[in-house]
Amino acid sequence: MTGAGPPTVAGVVELIAAGQAELLDGRGLNASHRVAWGGRALSVKVHCAERSSAAEFRRIGRVDSALRGTPWYPPVLDLGFHGAERPRLVVVRPYAPGSPADDARRHIGGVVDVLADLVARAEGVRAEETLVGDYASPWLDGARSERSLVDPLLTGEWRGLGRAMDRHLGELRRGAQRLTSADGLRVHHGDLHGRNLIAQGPGRLTVIDWDEAGFSRRPADAGKALWLSCRLGRGDFALDPEATGLFLGRLHTRLGIAYSDARDLARLGALWFLPRHDHVTLLGQRDAGLGSWYLGWVLRFWRRFRGNLDLVTRTAAELEAGGP
Structure with missing residues (x-):
């Protein structure tokens, strides 16, 4: 053919x-x-x-x-x-020709513009409940079950992940719940960050990777993009203060997200970095090394979580006070 x-x-x-x-x-x-x-x-x-x-x-x-x-x-x-x-x-x-950004911080403006479009495009859209959900949904609907299911995988070198989940899950869930609105339906991409924005010339971008697309009643795309677009490099999770300030400032201007909600936005996004049993298992079935790679990747996220969360809080406070 x-x-x-x-x-x-x-x-x-x-x-x-x-x-x-x-x-x-x-x-x-x-x-x-x-x-x-x-x-x-x-x-x-x-x-x-x-x-x-x-x-x-x-x-x-x-x-x-x-x-x-x-x-x-x-x-x-x-x-x-x-x-x-x-x-x-x-x-x-x-197919979208072009290259994803090696440094996602360069695409923060484009990411936020897409986030604003996703909110606008949801106006007037009706979606049955089976189509509404995001990475936070399993943790808000059944945290105890999700935690119990993944526990057998968190042995040996991955015990730190279990401790991080027990330490932070409550505050993450509360932050996500505070940002959830019954009337705030928005189109949800599911993995929006610089690597999924393909540059095709000056000012021309294509958003790829719609595997997890659906609808959400909270700013789940924005919460995840905060972590993935503002880090210093792909191999680690140290947030760049300047990029974090730019991201939060643009979110405030384009989507009206209050600076006082920045800490909860980061908590919401952090739910995506909690390992789930079915995800880890399916990765391992595709490639024997992928499950371990993923667990090591999210463990690096949690080792830096508290310091990064404090950075988000300080940056938002400075922006609200009119600082640089």
Whole structure:
């Protein structure tokens, strides 16, 4: 098949099976491919069987309807399931050429602009409860169960993760609850940070990686982006004071998020760095080393959490007082 006519799930899956696609790097649960179709490049995301569901199908489709026409959004070209025994959800979009930023701090302005667009695009959107949720939802709805499930994985060198969860989970949940509004529905990307903004020229960006897209009733994208866009480097989690100030200032201006909410915003975002049993297990099934890599990665986050949280609080206070 050479890709005549509009791209289809069946057609791109056939090309992937025939070895006529490039597998893109990534440590997530889903597989990404670049496929040539009729003279154009396509991005094909093959979701893992465990995360392929009718609800996921509806969620991606509803988000696509809300965001179509946004300059930075690559629309869905086809969406469907492939396979009989363990059907996998397949999403076909235009491929975004360009390179992600090695230093996410350079894209803080773009990230906040996208956050503002996601809020605006949710106006008037109605979504059934099965489509509403984010990384904080499991911890707000069933923290005791989530903590109990992951405990057998946190042995040996990972015991520090268990202690961090027990030390901080209560305050993280309270912060997330304070930022939750029954009326504040917004489109949720799920992993919005500089590495998922592809630069295609001056002032032109495309947002990629819509695996976790849906809807949320709290600023979950902003909370996670605070941690991932303001750190000094990808290998660690020391926040850059200047980048943190820029991020919080732009959030205040563009989204109206109060400086007094900055500490709770950081607590909300920190919930994403709590290991969950199903996520760690699925990573290990994809690659034996991924589970350990992930646990080490989030452990580094928690070793710096308290100092970083205090930095966010001080920076917000200085901005509220009119400081630099």
